[in-house]
Amino acid sequence: MADANHPGKRYTVAEILAMLQDSETVADITVVPESEMHAHDTDCDSDQSDDEATGDHNRLPSRILKGEGFLPNSDMQLPNPPDDDPGCSSSVSQTETRKVSGTNEKVTSQIVGPMLHKTKNQDRKFKKIKIAAKAPAQANKKYQIPRYVPKEHDPGFTSDDPVDIFLTFYPKSLRDVTLEMSNLYAEQKGKTLNLTEDELLTFYGILLISGYNTVPRRRLLWSDDCDVSNNAVKDAMRRNRFDEIMSSVHLVDNMKITADPFFKVRPLFKHLNDINNAIPIAEHVAVDEMMIEYFGRHGCKQFIRGKPIRFGYKIWSLASSSGFVHQMEPYVGSHTHLVETGLGQGPSVVLGLAEKAEVPPGVKFYHDNLFTTLSLVDEMTLRGYGSCGTMRQTQLHNVPFTAPQTFKKTPRGDAEYLVEAEKLIVRWNDNSVVTVVSNMEREFTETEAKRWNKQKRTMDKVRQPKCIQDYNTHMGGVDLHDQFVSRYRVNIRSKKWWWPCFRWALNSAMVNSWCYYRSWKSGEKDLLSFQRLVAQTLLLRHGTKPSRQGRRSSMAVAITDATRFDNLNHWPCNTGSRYKRCKNCGGRTSFACGKCDVPLHVECFKKYHTE
Numbered sequence: 001m002a003d004a005n006h007p008g009k010r011y012t013v014a015e016i017l018a019m020l021q022d023s024e025t026v027a028d029i030t031v032v033p034e035s036e037m038h039a040h041d042t043d044c045d046s047d048q049s050d051d052e053a054t055g056d057h058n059r060l061p062s063r064i065l066k067g068e069g070f071l072p073n074s075d076m077q078l079p080n081p082p083d084d085d086p087g088c089s090s091s092v093s094q095t096e097t098r099k100v101s102g103t104n105e106k107v108t109s110q111i112v113g114p115m116l117h118k119t120k121n122q123d124r125k126f127k128k129i130k131i132a133a134k135a136p137a138q139a140n141k142k143y144q145i146p147r148y149v150p151k152e153h154d155p156g157f158t159s160d161d162p163v164d165i166f167l168t169f170y171p172k173s174l175r176d177v178t179l180e181m182s183n184l185y186a187e188q189k190g191k192t193l194n195l196t197e198d199e200l201l202t203f204y205g206i207l208l209i210s211g212y213n214t215v216p217r218r219r220l221l222w223s224d225d226c227d228v229s230n231n232a233v234k235d236a237m238r239r240n241r242f243d244e245i246m247s248s249v250h251l252v253d254n255m256k257i258t259a260d261p262f263f264k265v266r267p268l269f270k271h272l273n274d275i276n277n278a279i280p281i282a283e284h285v286a287v288d289e290m291m292i293e294y295f296g297r298h299g300c301k302q303f304i305r306g307k308p309i310r311f312g313y314k315i316w317s318l319a320s321s322s323g324f325v326h327q328m329e330p331y332v333g334s335h336t337h338l339v340e341t342g343l344g345q346g347p348s349v350v351l352g353l354a355e356k357a358e359v360p361p362g363v364k365f366y367h368d369n370l371f372t373t374l375s376l377v378d379e380m381t382l383r384g385y386g387s388c389g390t391m392r393q394t395q396l397h398n399v400p401f402t403a404p405q406t407f408k409k410t411p412r413g414d415a416e417y418l419v420e421a422e423k424l425i426v427r428w429n430d431n432s433v434v435t436v437v438s439n440m441e442r443e444f445t446e447t448e449a450k451r452w453n454k455q456k457r458t459m460d461k462v463r464q465p466k467c468i469q470d471y472n473t474h475m476g477g478v479d480l481h482d483q484f485v486s487r488y489r490v491n492i493r494s495k496k497w498w499w500p501c502f503r504w505a506l507n508s509a510m511v512n513s514w515c516y517y518r519s520w521k522s523g524e525k526d527l528l529s530f531q532r533l534v535a536q537t538l539l540l541r542h543g544t545k546p547s548r549q550g551r552r553s554s555m556a557v558a559i560t561d562a563t564r565f566d567n568l569n570h571w572p573c574n575t576g577s578r579y580k581r582c583k584n585c586g587g588r589t590s591f592a593c594g595k596c597d598v599p600l601h602v603e604c605f606k607k608y609h610t611e
Helices: 013-019 162-169 172-188 197-212 218-222 239-248 263-276 345-356 374-382 466-474 477-487 499-519 527-542 554-564 605-610
Strands: 026-032 068-070 096-100 127-132 284-293 311-320 325-330 364-367 386-390 415-420 423-429 433-438 446-453 458-465 572-574 591-593
Touching: 162 263, 162 499, 162 527, 172 197, 172 239, 172 263, 197 218, 197 239, 197 499, 197 527, 218 239, 263 325, 263 499, 284 345, 284 466, 284 477, 284 499, 311 345, 311 477, 311 499, 325 345, 325 499, 345 364, 345 374, 364 466, 374 386, 374 423, 374 433, 386 466, 415 458, 423 458, 423 466, 433 466, 446 466, 458 466, 477 499, 477 527, 499 527, 591 605
Parallel strands: 284 364, 364 386
Antiparallel strands: 026 068, 026 127, 096 415, 284 311, 311 325, 386 433, 415 423, 423 433, 446 458, 572 591
């Protein structure tokens, strides 16, 4: 925009700041046009809008620095800029946009000027930023993400036994809290539980068995019927004792309730996160959401269309590509234990999980369009993290890309990209139009991918941007963990709202144990074999066999009676033993029914089968 001191000249915000670098005056600079929305690009951690945002201009995003501006105060004089000052150009730095064909034809490119000059004056909106006039920090175009240095493996994890590994990832501190709070809860209810650690571990083992040996009702595990009974469970704990533990198991003191909606299950996430953080974080991690299935009524229950689990509790998670979860945090609205960055919910989740997990610089994050904004990528760059994620069209703001509806009509594999400061933004046409932003690449590179051609009914090779290939390779860690948990999920249910979180935590610890066993101990067992080994060992080591057998079930009696009175092939036979008691009269006999296998006198034979 032209200035009174320099007619015909147009200045960006960065140029005005550079010319005022020696001045200590506080100036009002109006930016044209508005390039950000909802305070996402301000450096403030408050909820104020961009209309009156203040902050350190050295940390302003490049899109604001490139915006045209003027000084509303006509009394302020701008110094003459040097003739050879590159700041008098139409933008702070060259922004390059290229269109690349996805076929094997010759690649054509087109350099397009900064998009800010394509906006008509009458359509511009004004954004006012109050800052101290000082020279802006120049962007380092040669910036590279710090080199990833893996953390040394904790020598405390030395055992190769799957059971010991599981009990490490479901730590003793959590088991001790469960013991204490369960006995306290039973005492508050006027009952005596006297739960011991052996009984608690046996209880865990039975829950794990229900994940792969499912029955419609949990009591059938103790049945004598051959089609549903489980001898391992019956020989480890009485059914009534299991019911007592099930009704009293607790994690917190109900007398110290707080306003946190997830008050009852906070110890689960705290202790599991503490032990998971002891494992070195991989170079590539993914941030995504997991769902804990729940169909009851609760204020924190979520609905996500298109997910395998649509109803339940949402868990923000940070996981490696192998499926090992390093950090998890339940979403409970304002009580979510993540820092508020002022950049929006998605960026706050990514940065909050990174802080809680103490992720070292050099780690590369991958996240979907729920989390990705240009402001997040800028902040991740400042913190030394790699960041790559898909973006929604509403978050692109003024990026000069072809509209998705138009770009969808181009051949499959076509791409266009923009290089801006430390970011590479790519739009690619595949089954649908996808947009990815990354701060881990400074140049646009491509690889080959195979796609099915419906017309030719063959696999075609198409060009694929490398940043999208990296995203597809490393993004699925959280979904992989979710898939493993759902395979052999604990099947014993309860009406308590927090029970799904309790059993999910047990399965999550099992999956993390297996991922650790497979990655760090080079174990070859699959998840089912690993879980079976852990569950059976817990029952054998810590279970107590009942001293006497329980009564027969009504189903077993009904089956026996149906055979007894069918009047088919019942014949007396001599067993050779004189120490069996007749089922009818109770006297000693050496004869028995060959079909019913019941001791009977010959004279009692007819009466037993007819009355």
